[in-house]
Amino acid sequence: MIDIRYFSDNLKILYNDTSVLFEKISIEIVDNFEDDSFGDTSEVMGSQSINNNEVIIKIHENWNNEYVISHELLHAYFIGQNYPDHIYHGKFNESIRTLMIARQSIYNTVLHKLIIREQQRREINIDEELNQQIQNILLTNVAEIKKDSMVNPGLVLKLFDLLVLYDFRKEEFEKFLIETCPREYKFAKRLANICLQNEYDNPFKTRQIIVKVFKKFDLILKELGLPVLHLNKWIEIGFVPRKYQLNSSLENTFFIEETIISDMTAYRLISKVDDQLSYVVAKTHYKLDEMRKMLLEDFYKIFNIKYTLS
Numbered sequence: 001m002i003d004i005r006y007f008s009d010n011l012k013i014l015y016n017d018t019s020v021l022f023e024k025i026s027i028e029i030v031d032n033f034e035d036d037s038f039g040d041t042s043e044v045m046g047s048q049s050i051n052n053n054e055v056i057i058k059i060h061e062n063w064n065n066e067y068v069i070s071h072e073l074l075h076a077y078f079i080g081q082n083y084p085d086h087i088y089h090g091k092f093n094e095s096i097r098t099l100m101i102a103r104q105s106i107y108n109t110v111l112h113k114l115i116i117r118e119q120q121r122r123e124i125n126i127d128e129e130l131n132q133q134i135q136n137i138l139l140t141n142v143a144e145i146k147k148d149s150m151v152n153p154g155l156v157l158k159l160f161d162l163l164v165l166y167d168f169r170k171e172e173f174e175k176f177l178i179e180t181c182p183r184e185y186k187f188a189k190r191l192a193n194i195c196l197q198n199e200y201d202n203p204f205k206t207r208q209i210i211v212k213v214f215k216k217f218d219l220i221l222k223e224l225g226l227p228v229l230h231l232n233k234w235i236e237i238g239f240v241p242r243k244y245q246l247n248s249s250l251e252n253t254f255f256i257e258e259t260i261i262s263d264m265t266a267y268r269l270i271s272k273v274d275d276q277l278s279y280v281v282a283k284t285h286y287k288l289d290e291m292r293k294m295l296l297e298d299f300y301k302i303f304n305i306k307y308t309l310s
C-alpha cells in the first residue's frame with residue numbers, strides 16, 4: 001500500500017478530488033503485472049481498474065513516482081467525471097488478444113491527451129520522468145525494429161501513444177521515430193492527428209474521438225491487408241445523450257439487437273449516428289419490441305446506468 005502522507009500537496013489534492021468520485025481508492029505496489037493488464041506505454045508502469053465503485057491502482061515498484069501515480073489516478077478521475085469507459089463483454093481467449101490490446105491502447109491514448117494536460121494544470125511534477133521516458137525512446141534498439149519486413153500494427157499503436165502523450169516535447173524524438181520506423185510512423189501520425197487536431201474536453205467530444213480512432217485503425221489494418229478488428233462493434237463505449245433524446249424512444253437513437261454474450265442473452269444497443277456499440281444489457285422480461293419503444297430516460301433508470309448529458 002502507498003501512504004499518501006508522503007505525496008506532494010498537489011498530488012494529495014488530485015487524490016482527494018478522485019476519492020470523492022468513488023467509494024474507495026486503493027493503491028498498491030506490485031513487482032509484476034498479471035497477464036490481464038494489456039499495457040500501453042504508461043500502463044506497464046501502472047494500471048487502474050474500477051470495480052463496484054472502487055478504484056484499484058497498481059504501480060510497478062520501479063515506477064513508484066508522482067508521474068505514474070497521478071497518471072493512473074487521472075484515468076479514474078475522468079471516468080468518475082462521466083467520461084466514457086471502454087468495455088469488452090465477451091470471454092477472454094487468445095484469439096481476441098489483438099482486439100483487447102488495440103481497444104486498451106487506443107482508449108488510453110485518446111485519454112492521455114487530457115491526462116497530461118491535467119497533470120500540467122495541477123502542477124504535478126512530471127518533468128523528471130518525462131526526461132527519462134524520452135531518453136528511453138531514443139535508446140530503443142533500432143536493429144530490433146528494422147528486422148520486421150511487415151508494418152507492425154502494435155508498433156503503430158505505440159508510436160500513436162508517444163505522439164499524443166508527449167506532443168509538447170515532440171521535437172526531441174519525432175525525427176528519431178521518422179528515421180527508425182518510417183512506415184509505422186506514417187500510420188501512427190494519421191491516428192495522432194485525430195487527437196491532436198481536434199479539441200476535446202468533455203465526455204461527448206471525447207467519445208467522438210475514440211470512435212473515430214477505432215474506425216481509422218480498422219482502415220489502416222485493411223490497408224495493410226490484415227484482418228479488421230471491428231472495434232466499433234465489439235467494444236462498448238457509453239453513449240452521451242443530448243437532453244431531447246432522453247424523452248425519445250430507444251429505437252430513435254439505437255439499433256437494438258438480441259444476442260448471446262458469454263452464455264447470457266443480452267441486448268446490444270448500437271448508436272445510429274456513428275455505428276458504435278453503446279450499451280450491452282442482460283435481457284430481462286422486456287421483449288425486443290418493448291425495448292425499442294422504451295424511453296431512453298427509463299432505460300437508464302431500469303438498467304441502473306450512469307450517464308451524463310452532452
Ligand SMILES: [Zn+2]
Nearest residue numbers: 042043075108
Ligand atoms: Zn494511461
